[in-house]
Amino acid sequence: MNRKIGDQTFELVSKPTIIGTGCFVGEKEAYGPMGKYFDGYSSDDTLGQDSFEKAERKFFERAINIALRKTRLKPTDIDYMIGGDILNQLVSTNYTARDFQIPLIGVYGACSTMSESLALASGLMSGGVGKTVLCLTGSHFSAAERQYRNPLEFGNQRQTYSQWTATGAGCVILGSGDGPKITKIAFGKVTDYGVSDIANMGAAMAPAAYQVLKAFFIDTKTIPRDYDIIATGDLGKLGSDILRDLLMKDGYYLGQNYMDCGHSLFNSEQKTFQGGSGAGCSAIVFSSYLFEKLKNKEINKMLLVATGALMSTTLNQQGETIPCVAHVVEIMNLKEKVNG
Amino acid sequence: MNNEKRNQNYLKYVEQKSPKASWFKSLFHAFLIGGAICCFGQMCGDIIKSYFPLMDILLIGTWINVIVITLTILLTAFGVFDKIARFGGAGTIIPISGFANSISSCAIEFKKEGLVFGLGAKMFYIAGPVIANGVAYSLIVGIVYYILQILAVV
Known part of the structure; x- marks a missing residue:
């Protein structure tokens, strides 16, 4: 049986292995500091489609194909996939699943979808539901802009504390065998500290990351220094600074081992202000840079804490504040047991 | 725990922590771009007046508007206007150019949903x-x- 430790954390008994990943990104992401780790990119952000929503789906498709090729699997080998995106009704995920004919569990966790999918998939697999499971998340700058903000060509100024939705999709395949394993998972509580400015996502989401990280540290009796890397999803520079401050108040010090996927996705010349955001952000950084480090054993113990702002533009206009959530996934390179 | 109090303190803290745009710089940019647009309009007016000295002043004004609107729409279509506006801020929004951009950018964006329910319905979204x-x-x-x-x- 999987064991619940403390308030929010679960320790997995049969620990699923990350057997392969794939990601496909846009041009801006490819020219950022993480560029050399990505599997592929396109300078045409429509990928030959006539709308950005259809293009996002193409990004998903390419990420899956790369991951399948790397793991030498066929779509029929996958038991089911868990994934989501930030467009209404999870259109990209649903249509991708239609084209691949893989059973689908669609989840909405806004930008936290990657760690939500990984946590759900590993929990289910540990309970015997599925042997090979695919997790999928992505986002597209232009598609997100038209749903959440203004038309692309509309001339307005971006706030200095705003972030830039990442274009790209990441795909992670879980199975069994050697490799980095998912050992513990913790689902976060929906946290709302009253931020209502939809441009300031970092400030809205930082308390959610704080809530679940603090609970995880208490449950597992660990401190941030016990991990080689603690990676949040898309808090951006401002949000990361806030998270450091919040955890510091409780005596948890986030040092050099802390990184934010969004903040490290772009460099300062790319004018994204606080860095990247969007569901694709943690997905592409985890499936490329972080997975590579795990595979090469440069890091052996890490936490992925993707954060999501569960906002609706309708309710925001009705005066509601932004509820946020974050989920923790602990990934480890376990030492191989010598059989007796 | 008193959430209201916690949220208030947090929002105050965020306000402090968030980087602010230098308003002197923003004002200067707006002055530069806004002024340039207005000077351009005046220039068009003066040129029209020198060719058609008998033209009514109101009609000249209309012509200036037509020219600025057309140019804005062209710049929007070529993807240049949003870059100018990102620099100029209110300097580009307050003149009639901002209005033209808000309509044409919506028209471009929502054309994909069809001419009637996309473009037609959402052209005046902003x-x-x-x-x-x-x-x-x-x-x-x-x-x-x-x-x-x-x-x-x-």
Whole structure:
């Protein structure tokens, strides 16, 4: 049986292995500091489609194909996939699943979808539901802009504390065998500290990351220094600074081992202000840079804490504040047991 | 725990922590771009006047508007206008160029959902509220002006 430790954390008994990943990104992401780790990119952000929503789906498709090729699997080998995106009704995920004919569990966790999918998939697999499971998340700058903000060509100024939705999709395949394993998972509580400015996502989401990280540290009796890397999803520079401050108040010090996927996705010349955001952000950084480090054993113990702002533009206009959530996934390179 | 108090403190802290745009720099950029647009308009007016000295001043004004609007729409279509606006801020929004951009950018964006329910329905997505408020406020100003006239103040 999987064991619940403390308030929010679960320790997995049969620990699923990350057997392969794939990601496909846009041009801006490819020219950022993480560029050399990505599997592929396109300078045409429509990928030959006539709308950005259809293009996002193409990004998903390419990420899956790369991951399948790397793991030498066929779509029929996958038991089911868990994934989501930030467009209404999870259109990209649903249509991708239609084209691949893989059973689908669609989840909405806004930008936290990657760690939500990984946590759900590993929990289910540990309970015997599925042997090979695919997790999928992505986002597209232009598609997100038209749903959440203004038309692309509309001339307005971006706030200095705003972030830039990442274009790209990441795909992670879980199975069994050697490799980095998912050992513990913790689902976060929906946290709302009253931020209502939809441009300031970092400030809205930082308390959610704080809530679940603090609970995880208490449950597992660990401190941030016990991990080689603690990676949040898309808090951006401002949000990361806030998270450091919040955890510091409780005596948890986030040092050099802390990184934010969004903040490290772009460099300062790319004018994204606080860095990247969007569901694709943690997905592409985890499936490329972080997975590579795990595979090469440069890091052996890490936490992925993707954060999501569960906002609706309708309710925001009705005066509601932004509820946020974050989920923790602990990934480890376990030492191989010598059989007796 | 008292959430209201916690949220208030947090929002105050965020306000402090968030980087702020330098308003002197923003004002200067707006002055530069806004001024340039207005100078361009004046230049067009002067050129028209030198070729057609008998043209009515109101008609010249209309021509200036037509020229600025057309140019804005062209720049929007070529993807240049949003870059100028990102620099100029209110300097590009307040002149008629901002209005033209808000309509044309929506028209481009929502064309994919079809000519009637996409473009037709959403073209005034941003400009619509501006028109509605403009009409409402001018009505109020009109009533105030009418009362002041009766009272012989103006």
